[in-house]
Amino acid sequence: MHERQTAGPTVPEPADPGKNWQDHDYVATWMDRDQHKALLDFPRALTAAILADDEVDPRLIVDIASGPGDYLAVMLMQFPHARGLWADSSPAMLDVAREKLAHFADRIDFQLVDMKSLGELDVPSSTDVVVTSRAAHHLSNEELLTFYASCLGLLRPGGWMANLDHTQPPGTWKERYKRVRRRDQAPRQGPELPSHTHDQAPPTVAEHLEGMTAAGFCDVELVWKTYHTGLFMGRREPS
Numbered sequence: 001m002h003e004r005q006t007a008g009p010t011v012p013e014p015a016d017p018g019k020n021w022q023d024h025d026y027v028a029t030w031m032d033r034d035q036h037k038a039l040l041d042f043p044r045a046l047t048a049a050i051l052a053d054d055e056v057d058p059r060l061i062v063d064i065a066s067g068p069g070d071y072l073a074v075m076l077m078q079f080p081h082a083r084g085l086w087a088d089s090s091p092a093m094l095d096v097a098r099e100k101l102a103h104f105a106d107r108i109d110f111q112l113v114d115m116k117s118l119g120e121l122d123v124p125s126s127t128d129v130v131v132t133s134r135a136a137h138h139l140s141n142e143e144l145l146t147f148y149a150s151c152l153g154l155l156r157p158g159g160w161m162a163n164l165d166h167t168q169p170p171g172t173w174k175e176r177y178k179r180v181r182r183r184d185q186a187p188r189q190g191p192e193l194p195s196h197t198h199d200q201a202p203p204t205v206a207e208h209l210e211g212m213t214a215a216g217f218c219d220v221e222l223v224w225k226t227y228h229t230g231l232f233m234g235r236r237e238p239s
């Protein structure tokens with residue numbers, strides 16, 4: 001994969017990427033202002049539908065950088081035999097997730113883990129499904145490849161990976177999407193949410209697809225995309 005372009009002038013200069021997520025006030029404000037939330041209901045449900053169509057009956061689903069745990073909740077709702085493993089590096093998000101996922105408390109293990117060190121994840125058995133959303137776009141191409149390879153390593157043969165993530169649109173599409181979305185959304189009340197920082201532009205669609213393929217996934221596909229957010233799926237080669 002090529003070197004990723006820099007984030008450009010519309011994204012604040014990096015101070016300490018990921019630091020905001022450690023802050024309870026930032027997390028509370030982000031939860032309040034999450035304007036993507038409703039948009040993501042469909043691709044999350046689509047992930048579950050595709051797994052159901054494949055007659056997957058997962059026993060273990062891992063959600064990496066799970067945050068409030070919305071993706072994991074959709075999966076656990078769809079697959080009643082599954083246990084969930086919530087993983088994220090933010091203790092502030094852990095507090096939120098424990099509350100939000102209380103309904104599934106007896107089916108979820110919570111672990112504070114950095115997605116760049118997935119070897120530290122304590123996984124009780126081989127994993128049927130790995131999901132992750134809106135976090136991997138912070139990684140450099142090299143880190144992204146390592147991340148995808150680590151996810152593949154967690155999966156049993158035939159197991160699935162889904163990454164619902166932001167991408168860098170080509171040419172003028174980034175600004176076009178921004179304008180259209182602004183028109184689409186209710187005006188924000190109250191103080192601006194301080195942006196979390198990005199070292200570089202998110203991966204392009206091609207970089208996600210290439211990264212998954214290079215890591216060893218098969219059946220790699222862009223399953224859904226709206227604005228700059230895409231759902232990428234792939235699976236570990238069945239044995």
Ligand SMILES: C[S@@+](CC[C@H](N)C(=O)[O-])C[C@H]1O[C@@H](n2cnc3c(N)ncnc32)[C@H](O)[C@@H]1O
Nearest residue numbers: 021065066067088089090093114115133134135
């Ligand atoms: C934008 S939120 C997305 C949360 C959730 N996946 C969703 O889509 O609703 C980003 C999440 O990634 C987590 N995160 C950021 N950097 C991380 C890292 N290096 N390792 C693990 N989690 C990380 C944050 O704590 C936060 O919960």
